Amino acid sequence: MTDSLAPAVPSGTASPPDLTARQADAGPAQRVVPLRHPGRWIVSAVALVVVAQIVHGLATNPFYQWDRFRYWFARPVITDGLAVTLEVTAYSAVLGLVGGVVLALARLSRSPVLRAVSWVYVWLFRSVPLIVVLLFLYNFSALYRTLSLGVPFGPAFFRFDESRLATDLVIAVVGLSLNEAAYAAEVVRAGILSVDQGQHEAAAALGLPRRYQFARIVFPQALRAIVPSYVNQLIGLVKATSLVFYVSLLDLFGSVQSMGATYPGDIVPLLLVATAWYVVLTSVVSVVQFYVERHYSRGALRALPPTPWQRLRAALPALIARARRETAS
Template sequence: MSEPPGALSVAEAPPPTDTPSKTVRSERVRPLRRPGRWIATAVVLVLVAQFAHGLATNPFYQWDRFRYWFLRPTILDGLVVTLEVAALSAVLGLLGGVVLALARLSGSPVLRAVSWTYTWLFRSIPLIVLLIFLYNFSALYRTLSLGVPFGPAFVTFDESKLATDLAVAVIGLGLNEAAYASEVVRGGILSVDQGQHEAAAALGLPKGYQFSRIVLPQALRSIVPNYVNQLIGLIKSTSLVFYVSLLDLFGSVQSMGATYPGDIVPLLLVATVWYLILTSAVSVLQYYVERYFARGATRALPPTPLQRLRTGLGGLRERIRREAAV
């Protein structure tokens, strides 16, 4: 078959015009130098070293007395009371917060008004004032009764027998915690996309099933971190129950400090370290709970601290190997 006049054969075709005229040299990519970051790191390390040196060498801290008091039975008894008060108050506060949040989101104007008033009132009253008021509640109401309003009473209770020091502490902290927990739960429920509610309603699912199986699992991703912050604050707030004659961890430290005034500083350090241990344990629990509820919301679960450590050590070894090969 003959070619058309003026056409070029494959052998006669000119070379492509986009062929580079110079040979590109391959060079190793060097990391970006950040001198400011190294300077800031060095300054922080120096400050941390100075702080640690002061803690270890200052005789004012009396670390020998700290070791003596840290595991004393008096301190451990107070720690048990702190854990008991915090656990019971957290359960009471969370249950009350859920009820208040659902009432605030209900269609009843009475329930919404009562929930809003409760939250406004107990978030406005200082916790120490609430505890002292409840501790002296028997001066206002010597007996409590259940019956018809403005009518006969069916059951009567002696308030002084019911209001023990532990009960006053748990009720006071629980009432205060419920006001804050209600806003945390309500915010988590409102964070769920409205399309989820509409899709569940379109499928004809019952209201209870919609809330427990669709809304609540998604709301927990927002509720858990915020409520754990409240829980950490609750653990520290238990130190106020000392003012209602309950010897918790802080109360035991205060009592021992009054008996041994020379050991006030090591005793305060003992309380500080125990509170750090408790709040750190709650923070670790928060991490794994958040990781559990992140399933399905992210493409990959966030790595655990151990996995991060392994990745960091692997990256450090790889960097050292590359630097040695240069």
């Protein structure tokens, strides 16, 4: 009974052991040769030559005065200006982001008044150059010697002298924050609009309060789109702090300008010092951006992007094995 149920093997069909034997007799497997890309290697070589020429020119040209660069790089006058730059950037970034969130929510509000006010604010401060805003605020006391808070066209409840509050640091922070809020508003609004409409509908269907919907569901998802764009704004803000020199605040660029006027022969190395510190600051911001983006990409990606250290650890064994193969051959 059991033999009748066994499947019949067709005539001329080789059994699995026969197939294995035939594959063994066929000889060794052919080596797979990867596709060559000579054009890619040529372009890479040209790029390396150009980079090497630029580095050689920077290192050997006496016009840059690298000895004076090393002298000025960490001088107290430079580090004090750097501290002012960091302080102004930190305050302006926080206030600008908060103002941008408020303006974005007003722009997305159902109130036509809030939408109009937000649109006019964004339109105005994106149209006016930042240096004009700073100079206007710097001379604000000439237009309004005292400021008051009260009923429009009625009695004032509080009065205070504007010149006592408007220090150079306050003017710089207020001007940068007002300008930054206009751009941050569009970044935040674009991030909120990028969240799928189904997320809003699902949160509303659960009966969650609107503030809870925004804080716990919509805004965390919007941050994936907000962070890259706002970091670009933050890098622009770091460099825009160089304009506060024109309102008598000695930041990093202001300190360099002041020392350049005192030591005219060191203008080039001083400018290189400022450039190097701005590169350091923007590089730190870029590193922070990578980890913030990586944090908020959880749940949206199947696998988080590897960190530079993880990439190095993964690539190192392959490089060692390749070097051993080339040495053995």
